Amino acid sequence: MGAMRAAVEPGFVIKTLIPYNKTFGDNFKRGMVTSINPASNSVTLDNGETVPFTHLYIATGSKGPFPGKLTNPMSVSMEEGKSLYNGIVKQVEKADNIVLVGGGPVGVELAGEIATDYAGKKKVTLVHPHEKIADQNTNDKFQANLKGELEKLGVNLVLGERVSNLDSLPMGCTTQNLNTVKTDKGKEIEANLVVPCTGLRPNASAYQSSLGDQMEKNGSLKVNEYLQVEGHKNIYAIGDCANVKETKLAYNAGCHADLVTKNLENEAKGNELKPYKPSGFFMALSIGRNAGIMTSGGWVMPSWIAKNVKAKQLFVPMTWKNMGQPIPEMKK
Secondary structure: OOHHOOOOOOOOOHHOOHHHHHHHHOOOOOOEEEEOOOOOEEEEEEEEEEEEEEOOOOOEEEOOOOOOOOOOHHHOOOOOOOOOHHHHHHHHHOOOOOEEOOHHHHHHHHHHHHHOOOOOOOOEEEOOOOOOOOOOOOOOOHHHHHHHHHHHHEEEEEEEEEOOOHHHOOOOOOOOOEEEEEEEOEEEEOOEEEEEEOOOEEEOOOOOOOOOOHEOOOOEOOOOOOOOOOOOOOEEEEEHHHHHOOOHHHHHHHHHHHHHHHHHHHHHOOOOOOOOOOOOOOEEEEEEOOOOEEOOEEEEEEEHHHHHHHHHHHHHHHHHOOOOOOOOOOOO
């Protein structure tokens, strides 16, 4: 959740990368799953090792461009991850004209972080192909408040236009000369740093060769009301890789995890499984550390609520606490 701040604030990245082995000990195994073998109830790792299971929970999340996501996290060490984010921090610091391509949650939050930390010092432009930013399911009040907060910080919003020369632009590195970002409606925007914030897709690399018949076109897995992958009672998919009809949020993924954990207990006790029932629409976005926006069930909360709930600390203390580890101190 702190990736966007880690891309702007020097040193913040150490608060976003949590070592799993310290929490799970011998129960943690690092490796890339190359195939899932339902017939033998096992998975195969990239080193050739076979790991058996009685129940399998697929939580591979989503993939997308850096800095919203590490491009290939399984091949990146903790130190390399820190280096990548510290690198983009320096690129942002050097740039004067920054164009963010994509106005989903990643683009919105990154725009807020840059415009807050470099208030009045950098020109920040957000280009998005739709009139609504962050999420198409949000109402007019949410959109007005969100756009108002960004414009208050000086963010230039170019909406309803798609970047047409994305492939020819240098990505994620500040150039000495200005580059021209062109849109499909003829607009030209000068930038010496272009950052891709385009849509995320389910990360299907672990299961596409084994469960391809259970995949949607976008790469997500088809699940039933218990979040079981179709045709497999002991294989579950949760979070971004499940085809549940709801906005893909960390909050919803947590609800999935709570349900399948409870149902594992129900199964052990011989009780009926509980179905997953999506809650009302919820979204919380930070707009830098001093503002934010939050909506639940159609209600749009004041900015100060979103600031205190998410923007100030980005759930960092809660996450480290849940992992049973102290938050590392940032180096000054």
